[in-house]
Amino acid sequence: MAIDWQTRAAARVFQECERALAFVNRVRELGKTVVDKQQASDGRAQAAASEDGPDEKPRRRQARGERRIAQLLDAAATVFCTSGYTAASTNAIAREAGVSPGTLYQFFPNKEAIAIELGDRLIHKMRDTYGEVLTPADTAAPLRELLDGIVDRFIDFNCQHPVFFALMHGPDVPGQMAEAHDALHAALLARLQDLIGFYVPAAPKAETARIAEMCFGLFKAGLELVLAHEGTERDGYVTELKNALFRYLDPVIGDAVGALAQPPGATSAE
Secondary structure, three states: OHHHHHHHHHHHHHHHHHHHHHHHHHHHHHHHHHHHHHHHHHHHHHHHHHHHOOOHHHHHHHHHHHHHHHHHHHHHHHHHHHHOOOOOOHHHHHHHHOOOHHHHHOOOOOHHHHHHHHHHHHHHHHHHHHHOOOOHHHHHOOHHHHHHHHHHHHHHHHHHOHHHHHHHOOOOOOHHHHHHHHHHHHHHHHHHHHHHHHHOOOOOHHHHHHHHHHHHHHHHHHHHHHHOOOHHHHHHHHHHHHHHHHHHHHHHHHHHHHHHHOOOOOOOOO
């Protein structure tokens, strides 16, 4: 009997040990599953980080900075148009942008730096605009259509960016911006002079230069009137500007433009 009792006791101990061992193994399996899941999650996070690259955060900061600069430049354009460059202040620009002056000074040290950055961007846009006009392709159009294409492009640009005229033709343009504008003006004059010379190749260069300068003078005077009005009145001044340019240029290059615009074999009317 004692042996049977001892045997049963040993069997119970063995069973308890087996259950304990099974419990330990299950805990180990659960722990391994948790670790595997964590490692997989860490691996995905590392993969995502490697895809973004180490420069992702600086790029995001740079994008935010560019948006803030654009916001400040838009505000400066509004202030320069309404107050003029001389009367404008960094406080007014910050207020228009809805930021503190301290935020503005993180990007620009003064209003001159703002005006120079704004002017530089506008000059680049203006170069894109005149790159689309005053080209050899324009020579195939009658004078009226030629003027429509050129004047409309430049009027549209200035109406979309009125601060360009306010800054570039103001009495106190920052020196660096004035130099850039002078270079742009010289390039436009040269392009226009070449176009006029194409129509009247026998004309002396001094004469084509004067004609180009007169065209620019007429356009600048008319543009100031155009920008001073809105709606139908503005449209009316645009029409008058085109008429003035046509009446000035028609006696000079009108016949040559008309001849080039005619289809091959056609003759001009008597």
